[in-house]
Amino acid sequence: MPDLQVIAFASVTGLLFIGTASSVLQETFLDTSNPLLANLPHPLHTTHYFANKSNFLNVIFIKRAWGWTSAVLLFSYLSSPRNIRTANRFAKWAIETLVWMVFTSWFFGPALFERVLVASGGECMVSLPSGDHVTVPHDLCYSKRTVTIESHPQLFSSVSLLPDAGWSGRPRLRKGHDVSGHIFLLTMSVLFLTNQLRLSLRTDSRTWPALHYFAVGANVALIGIWLFAIWTTALYFHSPSEKVSGYFLGLAGYSASRIF
Numbered sequence: 001m002p003d004l005q006v007i008a009f010a011s012v013t014g015l016l017f018i019g020t021a022s023s024v025l026q027e028t029f030l031d032t033s034n035p036l037l038a039n040l041p042h043p044l045h046t047t048h049y050f051a052n053k054s055n056f057l058n059v060i061f062i063k064r065a066w067g068w069t070s071a072v073l074l075f076s077y078l079s080s081p082r083n084i085r086t087a088n089r090f091a092k093w094a095i096e097t098l099v100w101m102v103f104t105s106w107f108f109g110p111a112l113f114e115r116v117l118v119a120s121g122g123e124c125m126v127s128l129p130s131g132d133h134v135t136v137p138h139d140l141c142y143s144k145r146t147v148t149i150e151s152h153p154q155l156f157s158s159v160s161l162l163p164d165a166g167w168s169g170r171p172r173l174r175k176g177h178d179v180s181g182h183i184f185l186l187t188m189s190v191l192f193l194t195n196q197l198r199l200s201l202r203t204d205s206r207t208w209p210a211l212h213y214f215a216v217g218a219n220v221a222l223i224g225i226w227l228f229a230i231w232t233t234a235l236y237f238h239s240p241s242e243k244v245s246g247y248f249l250g251l252a253g254y255s256a257s258r259i260f
Contacts, residue, residue, distance in 0.1 A: 003198075004198050005195060005198065009191065011190075012186075012191070012230060013247075015227060015231045016183065016234050016243060016247055018234075019231050019232075020234045020240050020244070022234075022235060023234060023236065024240060028236055029236060029238065029240070030236060032237055033117075033174055033175055033177070033178035033242070035175065038172065038174060039127050042236060042237075048236070050232040050236060051235075051236040057229055057232065062186075062229050065186060065226070066097070066100050066185060069192065070093065072218050072219050073192075073193065075214075075215045075218060076197075077093075079209055079212040079215045080199070080208075080212060081209070081212070084199045084200065084203060089196065089199070092192070092195075092196075093192075096253065096254070099253040099257075100185065100253070103184060103249065103253065104181055109142070113181060113184075114173060117178055118138060118173065120176040120177035121177075122175050122177075122178070123135050123174060124136050124138045124171045124173055125171060125173075126140075126147055126155075128163055128169070133174075134155060136171050138173075140171045144170065145171075146168045146170050147168065147170075148168045148169075149162060177242060178242050179245045179246050179249060180233065180237070180242045180243045180245070180246030182229070182233045182238075183233055183234070183238070183243050183247050183250060184253065186226045186229055186230050186250070187246070187254070188251075188253040189222075189226050190226045191250075191251075192254055193219055193223050193226075194223060196219070197216065197223070200212065200216055200219075201216075
């Protein structure tokens, strides 16, 4: 029987590359780093449910992907037979959590993804109601601060059509190479959960505590959700190169836990 990890790797790779190829052939993907497109609904949002960023998969699961992955891992770990409830498993989760934080949240300042975006030509921009875009200092994107005409008048001195009083906007990094954080995290999560699931499946299920049956089911269900999310992301969002870079960084992130 093929190794479960091999099946997971092949599934992630196949879904991503087939979905990406399909998105290019059918022109279904949205280049989310393009400032002229990033704030607009996906052109297919009315006819393709998962092209709408407000779909339940994105709102409930993907935006909290590492939280869901961690919760299922904790459930599985605490309900596991004692012989596989090892410190090594917790160490692997801690390493993956650190990788997630470094790439998406903080790395002695801006996250690595933000540093890559800026290094590849990304600019910090705030979108105005008129449709214009104003370039602002990168620090405003790193701090995720909201700007207004009153708080930062110097930023809008060259703008001919100013927003109404009371308007506020949050600057975003646009242009450059916007690595797909979704593909990165979903790839890492699928491989990590599959590796943890193998430990349970290698033990006699008759020795499992009752709760562990539910934990294994939750693990399998979440892996299925993440695989489907990889497919929808591949079809509808990010440029092909941004999805591919997210995939390889996801593999690298998962590999970090294999040192234990």
